[in-house]
Amino acid sequence: NAGVTQTPKFQVLKTGQSMTLQCAQDMNHEYMSWYRQDPGMGLRLIHYSVGAGITDQGEVPNGYNVSRSTTEDFPLRLLSAAPSQTSVYFCASTLPPGPEFFGPGTRLTVL
Amino acid sequence: TQLLEQSPQFLSIQEGENLTVYCNSSSVFSSLQWYRQEPGEGPVLLVTVVTGGEVKKLKRLTFQFGDARKDSSLHITAAQPGDTGLYLCAGGDGGTSYGKLTFGQGTILTVHP
Numbered sequence: 531n532a533g534v535t536q537t538p539k540f541q542v543l544k545t546g547q548s549m550t551l552q553c554a555q556d557m558n559h560e561y562m563s564w565y566r567q568d569p570g571m572g573l574r575l576i577h578y579s580v581g582a583g584i585t586d587q588g589e590v591p592n593g594y595n596v597s598r599s600t601t602e603d604f605p606l607r608l609l610s611a612a613p614s615q616t617s618v619y620f621c622a623s624t625l626p627p628g629p630e631f632f633g634p635g636t637r638l639t640v641l
Numbered sequence: 642t643q644l645l646e647q648s649p650q651f652l653s654i655q656e657g658e659n660l661t662v663y664c665n666s667s668s669v670f671s672s673l674q675w676y677r678q679e680p681g682e683g684p685v686l687l688v689t690v691v692t693g694g695e696v697k698k699l700k701r702l703t704f705q706f707g708d709a710r711k712d713s714s715l716h717i718t719a720a721q722p723g724d725t726g727l728y729l730c731a732g733g734d735g736g737t738s739y740g741k742l743t744f745g746q747g748t749i750l751t752v753h754p
Contacts, residue, residue, distance in 0.1 A: 534683075561740035570650070572729060572744035573684070580740065588741060620683050626739040630674070630731075632683030 531556050534633035536621050542639045543611040551606040551636050553621030559631075561624045562604040563588070564596065566617040567635075573620060579604055611640045643668040645732055647745030655753050657719050662748045664730035665712045671734055673706050673713040674742070678727040720752045 537552045555562065563578035565588075575588030579598040593615060595607040604623075608615060621633040646665045654660055664673065672691045676684035688697050690706035690713065697704045701724075703716040713730055727749050731742040 563740045563742075565742075565744075570746055572645075572647070572746045573731075573742070574744070575741055578740045589743075622683075622740070624740055629686040629689065630740070630742065632685070634683050635681070 533557065534621055534623055534631050536619075536633035536636050538636060539634065540637050542641065543608075544641050545612060547611050548607070548609050549611065551608075551619055551621075551638070553604045553606065553633060554602050555604075555621075555623040555631070556602065557623060557625070557631065558601060559623035559625045560601065561626065562598065563622045563630075564594070564604070564606045565620045565622065566590065566615075567620060568617050576606065576619075608638075611638075613640045616640045643670075643732065643743045645730060645743055645745040647730055647748055649748060650746060651749050651751075653751045653753070654720055656721055658752075660717050660720055660750070662715045662728055662730075662750075663712070664714065664745050666732060666743075667711065668732070669710050670732035670743075671710070672732070673710070674731045674733065675704055675713070675715055676729040676731060678729060678747075684729055717750075720750075722752045722754050725750055725752050 534555045560581045564576040565573040567573045577596040579585045619636045624630045674689045675687045678684040688704045693708045693710045695706045701718045705714050729747045730745040
């Protein structure tokens with residue numbers, strides 16, 4: 531099993547550009563989440579999903595869109611990147627009541 | 642909005658010393674998880690505590706969940722340089738909120754040889 535995979539590992543965008551951060555898991559987990567990590571602020575939940583076709587907002591959803599068409603994939607879309615979205619993004623998955631598994635992260639810089 | 646206050650934010654100690662990291666909230670959580678994160682990697686789960694007053698031990702690490710399920714602590718005995726890293730606590734609500742974790746700010750631990 532590859533676990534949770536994320537691509538790309540690094541990305542630089544210009545303000546106003548759009549992009550999609552990819553996340554995939556091969557553990558057949560129903561629950562998937564996106565977090566962002568900023569210095570001194572821990573991880574903050576952006577969006578999460580409890581199954582294919584079901585998504586909900588987390589603590590900091592503005593500027594991000596998600597969809598969940600399959601159990602395996604949970605992409606995060608930035609429609610118009612802003613410098614405030616410079617961060618490290620982590621995708622996670624879990625099958626309750628099991629542990630949360632995190633991907634290796636995507637480091638995004640918006641100029 | 643639930644908040645988790647983690648302290649201290651930075652901890653720099655010598656090998657062999659003991660340390661405690663605290664995680665406090667005014668909210669009740671159904672579970673409290675502790676993670677360790679290395680630079681350039683995602684957090685890795687160390688332990689989950691779910692019962693008020695619960696104590697779990699993982700080698701030299703001792704985790705405790707407060708009786709009211711609002712706070713938790715991580716105690717490391719005889720710290721080693723290999724313990725260096727970022728430690729994060731995270732609270733969960735369970736049920737359909739299972740995948741929604743509230744994280745503390747993290748504690749950066751440095752253990753000097």
